[in-house]
Amino acid sequence: MKANTVQGDDAARAEELAGRVRAGQLPPPAERARIRQAAGVTLEHFAGVLRVSQMTVSRWERGETEPGLDQRVMYARLLREVAAATTEEQPSA
Template identity: 45%
Template structure:
């Protein structure tokens, strides 16, 4: 794949992330805690303040670009590593 094609693919993925469904606030919190990450770590990686991450997890505000893209990518990766428990697995 040429560099131009790769750039086009990345542009389409970024566009898709604009409309991608963000996990509910409780799931955002669950994923971060399951990974053993602090709000400060997530904030630094995403490029926002710690309180912004807290607001996202509490449902006070919704992630907006440009932090939304990195946050969604992080959540998607964490969901693969720490899938939501099925009802039979729930404590």
């Protein structure tokens, strides 16, 4: 019975990790910059929200480096929210 519990715990952890990886899917680097710029948000502001340096965000946007998993999830969420807010503000055709 204990083996089933361990397997169940492992499966739950694996599913949690898979969910975090899915949540952290990022657009291509140039699209990251486009989303931020279209919203009129500065590198400084993004960096402050993500608690990283402006240079770090700049490197992510240029594709020089990639965020770790925890930062990736936060960054992906921020990009989705900013993109959605920018889309909502534009008048419909």
